[in-house]
Amino acid sequence: MEFAIAFFALGYSGLVLFVLANALRKIYPPPRAAMTAFALSSVIHGATSLLMGEHMGWAFAFWGVPHLLILPVLLWSARRQTGG
Helix, strand or coil: CHHHHHHHHHHHHHHHHHHHHHHHCCCCCHHHHHHHHHHHHHHHHHHHHHCCHHHHHHHHHHHHHHHHHHHHHHHHHHHHHCCC
16 A cells, blocks of 8 residues: 555656646746746645644655655756757
């Protein structure tokens, strides 16, 4: 069951970051859109994690670790889009 939850968390983070970065790409260059998407998502998820009370650590693990795993792929994709 833990593997399924980890896989869901990774998929959710990837979906959130790539969709948000794609939407921001219309107003920012791809690398800036990727970093802005990561920052916005981290702030929003961090704020909601603070509301989890005693489960704050689990909430952070559910979104924080996958976000950090997806970030290099997101930045690599942004670099490829700029032709670099």
